Amino acid sequence: MALSINLQKRLHTFSIDVGLSIGEETLVLFGPSGAGKSSLLHLISGIITPGSGVVTINHQDVYNSENGVNLPIRSRRVGHLFQDYALFPHMTVYDNIAYAIREKKAVKRRVEELVALMRLTGLENRHPHEISGGQKQRTALARTLASEPQLLLLDEPFSALDYQVREKLRSDIVMIHQRFPITTIFVTHDLEEAFVMGERIAVINDGRLEQVGTREEVFYKPKTRNVARLIGTRNIFRGRAARVRGSELIIDTEELGEIRATAHPGTSFYQGEAVSFTIRPEEIMIIRKDRTIDRQVRYNRVDGIVVSSVGKGASHTVFFQTQDGRAHLKIEIPNFAYRKIRPVQGKTISVSLKKESIWIIPMEEGA
Numbered sequence: 258m259a260l261s262i263n264l265q266k267r268l269h270t271f272s273i274d275v276g277l278s279i280g281e282e283t284l285v286l287f288g289p290s291g292a293g294k295s296s297l298l299h300l301i302s303g304i305i306t307p308g309s310g311v312v313t314i315n316h317q318d319v320y321n322s323e324n325g326v327n328l329p330i331r332s333r334r335v336g337h338l339f340q341d342y343a344l345f346p347h348m349t350v351y352d353n354i355a356y357a358i359r360e361k362k363a364v365k366r367r368v369e370e371l372v373a374l375m376r377l378t379g380l381e382n383r384h385p386h387e388i389s390g391g392q393k394q395r396t397a398l399a400r401t402l403a404s405e406p407q408l409l410l411l412d413e414p415f416s417a418l419d420y421q422v423r424e425k426l427r428s429d430i431v432m433i434h435q436r437f438p439i440t441t442i443f444v445t446h447d448l449e450e451a452f453v454m455g456e457r458i459a460v461i462n463d464g465r466l467e468q469v470g471t472r473e474e475v476f477y478k479p480k481t482r483n484v485a486r487l488i489g490t491r492n493i494f495r496g497r498a499a500r501v502r503g504s505e506l507i508i509d510t511e512e513l514g515e516i517r518a519t520a521h522p523g524t525s526f527y528q529g530e531a532v533s534f535t536i537r538p539e540e541i542m543i544i545r546k547d548r549t550i551d552r553q554v555r556y557n558r559v560d561g562i563v564v565s566s567v568g569k570g571a572s573h574t575v576f577f578q579t580q581d582g583r584a585h586l587k588i589e590i591p592n593f594a595y596r597k598i599r600p601v602q603g604k605t606i607s608v609s610l611k612k613e614s615i616w617i618i619p620m621e622e623g624a
Contacts, residue, residue: 259279259280259281259314259315259407259408259440260277260278260279260301260312260313260314260408260440260442261277261278261279261311261312261313262275262276262277262278262300262301262310262311262312262313263275263276263310263311264276264297264300264301264307264309264310264311264312265307265308265309265310266296266300266305266307266308266310267308268293268296268464270291271293271463271464272464273293273296273297273300273464273465274464274465275293275297275461275464275465275466276466277459277466277469279440279442279457280440281438281439281440282440282441282456282457283430283431283434283441283442283443283454283455283456283457284441284442284443284455284456284457284458284459285442285443285444285445285450285451285454285455285457285458285459285472286298286442286443286444286445286459286461287444287445287446287448287451287455287458287459287460287461287475287487287488288446288460288461288462288487289446289462289487290446292461292462292463292464293461293463293464294412294413294444294446294461295412295413295444296464297461298337298410298412298442298444300312301335301408301410301442302330302333302335302337302410303319303320303327303328303329303330303333303335304330304337306320306327307320307322308322309322310322311323314333314334314335314407314408315407319332319333333408334404334405334406334407334408335406335407335408335409335410336401336402336404336406336408336409336410336439337401337410337412338397338398338401338409338410338411338412338414339397339412339414340412340413340414340416340417341417342385342393342394342396342397343397344385344393344396344397344400345385346384346385346386347384348384348385349381349382349383349384350372350377350380350381350382350383350384350385350388350392350396351368351372351381351382353385353396353397353400354368354371354372354396354399354400354403355367355368355403356400356403357400357401357403357404358403358404359404359405367403368381368403371399371402371403372399374399374402374433374436375395375396375398375399375429376395376429377392377395377396377399380392380396389422390417390418390422391418391422391425391426394414394415394418394426395426395429397414398414398429398430398433402433402437406439407439407440408439408440408441408442409439409440409441409442410441410442410444411430411441411442411443411444412444413444413445413446414426414443415427415450416445416447423450427450427453427454430443430454431454443455448488448489451472451488452472452476455472456471456472457469457470457471457472458470458471458472458475458476460475460484460487460488462483462487467480467481467483467484467487468480468481468484475488476488476537477537477616478616479535479616479618480618480619481618482533482535482618485535485618489538490535490536490537490538491538491587492535492536492537492538492541492586492587493533493534493535493618494510494512494513494516494533494534494535494584495510495531495532495533496508496509496510496511496513496516496531496532496534497509497529497530497531497532498526498527498528498529498530498532499515499528500528501520501526504519504520505517505518505519505520505612506518506519506520506526506532506617508532508534511583512579512583512584513557513559513579513584513610514559516534516557516610516612516615517556517557517612518534518612518615518617519612519613519615520617521617524617524619532617533617533618534615534616534617534618535615535616535618536610536611536614536615536616537589537614538574538586538587538588538589539589539590540610540611540614541586541588541589541608541609541610541611542608542609542611543575543588543590543594543598543600543606543607543608544558544606544607544608544609545597545598555609556609556612557609557610557611557612557615558607558608558609559579559584559586559607559608559609559610560579560580560605560606560607561577561578561579561580561584561586561605561606561607561608562577562578562580562603562604562605562606563575563576563577563600563601563602563603563604563606564576564577564578564585564602565602566595566600566601566602568592571591571592572589572590572591572592572595573589573590573591573592573595574587574588574589575587575588575589575590575595575600576588577600577606577608586608588608
């Protein structure tokens with residue numbers, strides 16, 4: 258593995274205790290504000306000294322508390338890009354990039370290469386106050402790459418930029434990683450950004466990794482209720498296993514009644530066992546009264562009313578509650594479906610929780 262860490266550190270309000278191995282990939286470190294994301298990057302780069310543990314980059318220990326190894330930041334070959342760019346205000350774009358180049362004979366060639374790569378041609382002689390936020394961030398990224406790092410740490414680099422600029426810079430990061438396959442940790446608390454950027458996603462909360470996996474595993478198969486909440490599922494319920502029919506699990510719930518779910522391979526349940534389950538908002542189907550009910554929506558039908566709906570560009574979020582008000586669901590539907598169904602506030606509708614899309618959360622919190 259290109260990066261392997263096992264770190265412990267007591268901070269003012271909580272402790273970090275993280276073990277993780279990463280190859281030549283982009284790992285998204287996702288979690289709420291104050292979860293320990295930036296602090297973990299600081300521990301890896303050497304800005305903060307761990308209390309104990311090991312940091313290994315390309316098979317070399319850059320920190321090892323048992324052996325007394327603690328290489329200085331400049332010797333770790335780590336590129337660390339911050340939210341606030343940290344450009345030298347008195348230097349031009351050219352000079353900011355050139356500053357980080359180790360081999361001084363190659364400065365001109367290397368700067369020209371990075372200027373072209375980061376779409377900064379024509380801006381070489383401008384100072385940071387003369388360029389836009391997106392251009393500043395591209396300059397900062399070019400300077401980070403100029404040092405030829407073995408490890409790239411990106412600490413919410415696009416949080417201060419508008420959506421269109423962020424979208425283009427995300428593409429830049431993907432393109433750069435294809436050209437320079439540097440092990441990269443990308444920190445964000447933005448769900449969309451996490452899904453777009455991460456080959457793998459690590460969910461961190463209160464200084465602990467709650468789940469590490471592919472984006473599909475983390476978003477659609479959360480290991481804990483807390484991970485389900487953090488990734489925006491919202492539709493999380495508890496019930497009890499009533500019976501198993503082959504691969505089908507029947508769950509009795511107080512809020513939704515009887516729910517049928519697919520029992521995934523390797524799982525087993527006993528009658529009366531407490532079960533937590535979730536379904537993503539985009540997997541809930543609104544049943545159209547003008548259509549014949551097909552097999553896909555035959556089960557897990559719930560009747561209720563639309564509480565509200567919010568447009569989100571290409572989709573709508575519909576907030577739904579059961580007729581007795583005991584259960585609430587968040588539903589995501591594309592705009593073309595919204596225009597046909599028109600689930601406006603107060604409208605009575607029926608929805609189906611597709612049993613194939615219901616995920617049984619395998620671990621209760623604290624397990």
